[in-house]
Amino acid sequence: MMAAFHMNNGTILSVKDLRTYFQTEDGVVKAVDGISFELKKGETLGIVGESGSGKSVTNLSVMRLIPEPPGKIVSGEITFDSTDVCALPLDEMRMIRGKRMAMIFQDPMTSLNPFLKISTQLMEVTQLHLGHNKKQAHAHALKMLKTVGIPDAEARLDNYPHEFSGGMRQRVMIAMALSCDPELLIADEPTTALDVTIQAQILELIKDLKSRMGTSVILITHDLGVVAGMTENIIVMYAGKVFEQAPTRELFATPANPYTKGLLKSVPDPAHEQGKELYQIPGLPPDVARLPPGCPFQERCYRVEDICRREFPPFVRINDDHHSLCHFADEVYAESIQEKAAK
Amino acid sequence: MSETNGNTLISLQDLKVHYRLGGGLFTEAKIVKAVDGVSFDILRGETLGLVGESGCGKSTLGKSILRLTEPTGGKVLYHGNDLAVLSQSAMRDHRKNLQMIFQDPYASLNPRMTVGNIIGEPIRTFGLANGGSVDTKVQDLMETVGLSRRFIKRYPHEFSGGQRQRIGIARALAVDPEFIVADEPISALDVSIQAQIMNLMERLQAQKNLTYLFISHDLRAVRHLSDRVAVMYLGKIVELAGGRETYADPLMPYTIALISAVPVPDPEIEATRERIILTGDVPSPINPPFGCPFHTRCGYAIEECKQIVPSLVEIKPRHLAACIRINAEHPQIEANAAAGMGAIGEGKGISEAL
Numbered sequence: 063m064m065a066a067f068h069m070n071n072g073t074i075l076s077v078k079d080l081r082t083y084f085q086t087e088d089g090v091v092k093a094v095d096g097i098s099f100e101l102k103k104g105e106t107l108g109i110v111g112e113s114g115s116g117k118s119v120t121n122l123s124v125m126r127l128i129p130e131p132p133g134k135i136v137s138g139e140i141t142f143d144s145t146d147v148c149a150l151p152l153d154e155m156r157m158i159r160g161k162r163m164a165m166i167f168q169d170p171m172t173s174l175n176p177f178l179k180i181s182t183q184l185m186e187v188t189q190l191h192l193g194h195n196k197k198q199a200h201a202h203a204l205k206m207l208k209t210v211g212i213p214d215a216e217a218r219l220d221n222y223p224h225e226f227s228g229g230m231r232q233r234v235m236i237a238m239a240l241s242c243d244p245e246l247l248i249a250d251e252p253t254t255a256l257d258v259t260i261q262a263q264i265l266e267l268i269k270d271l272k273s274r275m276g277t278s279v280i281l282i283t284h285d286l287g288v289v290a291g292m293t294e295n296i297i298v299m300y301a302g303k304v305f306e307q308a309p310t311r312e313l314f315a316t317p318a319n320p321y322t323k324g325l326l327k328s329v330p331d332p333a334h335e336q337g338k339e340l341y342q343i344p345g346l347p348p349d350v351a352r353l354p355p356g357c358p359f360q361e362r363c364y365r366v367e368d369i370c371r372r373e374f375p376p377f378v379r380i381n382d383d384h385h386s387l388c389h390f391a392d393e394v395y396a397e398s399i400q401e402k403a404a405k
Numbered sequence: 406m407s408e409t410n411g412n413t414l415i416s417l418q419d420l421k422v423h424y425r426l427g428g429g430l431f432t433e434a435k436i437v438k439a440v441d442g443v444s445f446d447i448l449r450g451e452t453l454g455l456v457g458e459s460g461c462g463k464s465t466l467g468k469s470i471l472r473l474t475e476p477t478g479g480k481v482l483y484h485g486n487d488l489a490v491l492s493q494s495a496m497r498d499h500r501k502n503l504q505m506i507f508q509d510p511y512a513s514l515n516p517r518m519t520v521g522n523i524i525g526e527p528i529r530t531f532g533l534a535n536g537g538s539v540d541t542k543v544q545d546l547m548e549t550v551g552l553s554r555r556f557i558k559r560y561p562h563e564f565s566g567g568q569r570q571r572i573g574i575a576r577a578l579a580v581d582p583e584f585i586v587a588d589e590p591i592s593a594l595d596v597s598i599q600a601q602i603m604n605l606m607e608r609l610q611a612q613k614n615l616t617y618l619f620i621s622h623d624l625r626a627v628r629h630l631s632d633r634v635a636v637m638y639l640g641k642i643v644e645l646a647g648g649r650e651t652y653a654d655p656l657m658p659y660t661i662a663l664i665s666a667v668p669v670p671d672p673e674i675e676a677t678r679e680r681i682i683l684t685g686d687v688p689s690p691i692n693p694p695f696g697c698p699f700h701t702r703c704g705y706a707i708e709e710c711k712q713i714v715p716s717l718v719e720i721k722p723r724h725l726a727a728c729i730r731i732n733a734e735h736p737q738i739e740a741n742a743a744a745g746m747g748a749i750g751e752g753k754g755i756s757e758a759l
Contacts, residue, residue, distance in 0.1 A: 112595040213685075227686045228459075257458035257622060259683045262666035266682050284596055287625075287668030291675030311672045328600035329670050330629035340629065342604055343597040346565050362597075 074245055074278045075101040075124065080138035082116075082123045085131060088351040093119040093133070095302035101246070106272065106279040108289035108310065110325070111299035112347045117282045120299070121248045124280075125165055126155045143245065161191040164239035168251035170231040174223040180234050181219040187241045206237040210267060229260035236267065243275060250282045265292060286329055290314060295383070298322050301348045301358035304377070308384040315402055318378070318386035318395035320363045357389070365390060414483070414584060414616050415447040415470065421478035422462070422469045426691060435691050439465040441640035442479070444717075447584070452610065452617040454631030454648065456624055456663070458687055462640040463620050467586040470618070471503050472496055483584075501531050504577035508589035510569030514561040520547070520572055521557040527579045546575040550605060567598035574605065578613070588620045603630060624667045628652050636660045639690055639698035642717055646724035656726040656736055659699045697729065697752075705730055705742050713752035 082094040094116040101107050111117040122128050123135055126147060140147040142163065147155070167173050175183060184203035188194040194202060200219075207215035210233040223231060232252065239247060249268065253261035269292065272279055281292055289296055289310065296313045298306040298321065306319040317323045327341035345362040354360060357370040369389050378391035388394060420443045428434025439462040447453050457463045468474040470481055472488060481488040488499065507513040514523055524543045528534050534542045544554040550571040561569055570590060577585055587606065591599040603626060609615060621627050627634055627648075634651040636644040636659065644657040655661045665681040683702050688694055694701050700710040707730070715727040720736045728738065729750040735741050741749070 112597060229686055257687070258624065258666045259458060259662060260686070261668075262680055262682055263684075265668075266680070285668065286596075286670040290670050290672045291668055314670070314672050325596060326670065328597055330600075330603070330625045331670070339607065340600040340604055342600040344601075346567065347595055347597065 072103050073100050074103045074143055075280075076139070076141040077120075077124065078139040078141075080120065080123055080140065081136045082119050082128055082133060083136050084133045086351065091351045092302050092353075093350060094123060096138075097297075097299070097302075097304045099297055099304065099307065101278050101280065103245075103278055104272075104276050105295065106281055106293045108293035108296040109280060109282045109299060110284065110286065110289055110296060112284060114301070114347050114350055115299040116302040116350075117299050118250055119302075121165070121250060121280060121282060125159055125163060125248065126150070126152070127159075127165075157191070160187060160244075161242040162244050163246040163248065164242070164244040165248040165250065166232070166235050166239050166252050168254050170228075170235040171223065173235060174231065174238075176223050179220055179222055180226075184219075184234075184238055184241060187238055191242045202241065203237075206241050207234070209240070209271070210234075210237040211263075212237070229256055229263060232256060232260075232264055233267070236264070236271070240271060240275070240277070243277075245278060246280070247272075247277050248280045248282070251284070252281070253288065254283070254285070261288075268292070286314075286326060298325070301350055301353060303358065303387055304385075305359070305388075306384075306386045308380075312384055316395060316398040318380050318384065318391045318398065319388050320365055320390075320394055321359050322386075323394065323398065324362075324364070357387075365394070412448050413446040414449045416482040417446070417470070417479065418444050418482065419479040420444070420466070420469060420476055420481060420489070422465050422474055423477045437690050438640045438693060439690060440469060440476075441693075443637075443640075443642050444479075445635060445642060445645055447616060447618060448632075449583075450610075450614055450616055451632040452619050452630050454627035454634040455618060455620045455637060456622065456627050456634060457637035458622060458663075460687055460690060461637045462690065463637050464588050466637070467505070467588050467618055467620050471500075471505055471586055473505070501580045502583050504580065504582040504585045506570075506573050506577050506585060506587040506590045508592055510566055510573050510593065511561075513573055514569060516561050519558050519560055520552075520564075523561070523572060524575045524579050527576060531580050533580065542579070543575075546579055549578065549609070550575045551601075565598075567594050567601060570594060570598075570602055571605070574602075574609070578609065581613070582615070584616045584618075586618045586620065589622070590619075591626055592621065592623065599626065606630065624652075624664060636663065639688065639693050641698055641727065642725075643699065643728075644726045645717065646721075646726075650721070650724050654721075654724075656720050656724065656731055656738070657699075657728045658703050658705050658738055660726075661738075662702075697727070705738055707747060709748040713748060713754055715750060715752040718751050 078098045079096050080094055081096055084091040084093055097120060109117045124140055135148060181203055185199035188199045188202050204215055204219060212218055212230060212233055226234060253264050283289055293310050296308060296310050297304050300321050306322045317326060324343040328343060330340060343362050348358050356372050357375045360366045360370045375387050375389045377385050377387050379385055380395050420440055422440040424437040424439060426435040426437050443466060455463050465474055469476045476489040521540060521543050524546055525539045528539050528542055544557055547554055552571050591602050594602060619630050631648045634648050635642050638659050644660045652664055655664050662681045662683050669675055685702050688701055696711040696713055697715050700706040709729060713729050715729045717725050717727040720726045720731055720733055729748045729752045730741055731738050732750045735749060
């Protein structure tokens with residue numbers, strides 16, 4: 063596509079010091095509190111975290127889909143292909159959303175209208191964004207259903223969402239999201255509700271479409287297995303902060319943050335023998351409305367020291383691409399390198 | 406199959422749960438074969454993992470063992486009794502020994518009862534303690550599962566998901582059972598909490614000599630917890646072997662694909678490994694395909710697979726699989742297919758199966 067002409071040397075999305083807060087009865091919840099990252103064109107970035115880490119709010123912020131009130135982007139910059147997303151009037155944002163940025167969710171039923179045939183829903187997108195007439199839109203909808211691998215696409219166009227299985231519904235949603243050939247696709251837990259054989263199909267589909275269309279992808283998930291095979295870079299979020307940021311291989315091989323290390327170790331490895339006790343991170347994911355002073359992870363951390371209870375940790379640079387939010391990032395990193403060498 | 410030896414705690418023999426669906430004056434009722442002739446033994450003190458995709462019948466199977474769903478055929482042998490045909494009152498005597506942990510700790514706890522009453526109810530019902538000693542027993546149980554004794558007066562909504570699952574486990578343990586069906590006990594929990602609950606289940610098993618049927622779609626968790634693993638597809642067990650064998654050396658094509666589909670949390674491995682992508686969805690159990698239930702998605706299916714129902718037979722020592730393209734002499738389907746071998750395994754033809 064000729065229209066894809068970008069000026070800022072390959073960066074499609076840049077988020078700087080984003081803060082999205084919610085007013086609740088419990089006080090202000092800092093769901094996302096000062097996070098920054100960049101996404102290069104054609105790159106897949108994984109955002110990993112547990113419930114309440116802020117990973118979904120980050121991406122709803124990028125799409126400007128935060129319900130306001132109670133939520134609000136209180137500060138920060140979101141730049142999408144040289145456009146300042148936060149400064150855009152809502153009607154202009156609406157023209158970008160669905161056309162140049164698209165999103166797929168965990169549960170397709172929440173984003174498909176149960177009362178409309180899927181042909182109507184697919185056609186609506188290109189009629190609105192690409193100015194298709196009915197005939198063009200219909201042809202395009204059919205092409206998209208075929209692209210995402212829905213068998214017997216012609217007949218399926220007239221079906222309603224409930225007539226599709228979970229995996230097929232997810233395909234319909236991907237077809238809709240990719241209808242206008244977006245530059246950025248945000249996939250929020252796209253396979254969490256699916257069975258593993260269907261998950262494999264959908265992940266393969268996203269990979270394949272990405273390589274054919276050159277789409278940049280943000281993949282949000284709690285499953286470290288999913289990000290391992292799909293992404294080039296990873297952000298680990300905890301309590302609204304970026305705890306670690308690194309190229310995928312480096313993050314898995316030599317994590318520099320105790321939380322990342324704990325997460326990686328607590329996943330059962332099929333190659334290991336049965337019955338060995340799993341490494342476990344003690345305690346519970348944090349209540350973002352009631353964070354202690356100092357490091358938000360202090361109560362669950364295996365190497366907590368006094369300073370962690372007093373001072374908020376620095377975002378330590380390990381190398382140009384690898385950063386970790388920890389008072390002892392360098393030590394944890396050195397530890398990981400030793401452990402790797404010992405293997 | 407029924408090698409009921411001294412070590413067997415529960416023996417399932419040709420267990421069936423069929424539902425009738427619809428059916429009126431002019432329309433024929435459809436039969437859903439949720440569980441369709443399942444036979445295996447659960448050994449004392451083991452964890453038997455039961456894996457399969459949604460709709461394969463694994464939860465129905467778990468519930469039918471405890472008679473939370475009525476079996477429509479077959480036997481559940483337990484201490485010399487067939488649980489499947491016991492009267493409700495006779496079954497009640499066994500409930501003390503047979504407990505269940507549910508997937509959704511939000512839905513399975515009464516929101517209007519305090520934790521003390523939730524865990525205490527089975528203790529009172531079975532008369533295991535009375536008066537003030539109930540609370541003491543409840544608090545001991547809370548401590549056992551890692552909850553503070555102080556929380557006894559709290560309500561379920563005051564707890565996190567992981568803590569609620571601990572309450573569910575404490576309730577199951579309250580009557581000192583010997584067998585627990587755990588139906589997706591970690592699926593609704595955060596990653597860091599899943600490890601905590603799995604460790605807790607293992608610790609309790611060792612302490613109390615519990616036997617688990619661990620039902621899950623999470624193959625990594627099943628591999629970690631289970632001594633043996635049964636793989637279920639469309640109401641039937643298609644492979645049954647030791648945990649290590651199931652993962653290192655799966656024999657039945659569905660198991661091979663299922664294990665290959667699990668993402669490995671290691672970018673180095675993911676970058677190079679070949680994944681088998683199954684086409685299509687699981688067929689509906691309302692109209693299951695005849696022959697091998699998996700033939701509609703199987704890359705190795707031949708004409709005979711549509712006509713012969715494969716039997717679950719021992720292919721390697723203590724490693725059972727249901728596939729007509731393998732047998733004890735030729736256990737590897739890929740090699741058999743490459744060599745052009747056809748139907749070499751055991752199965753039942755149309756006339757025998759009907």
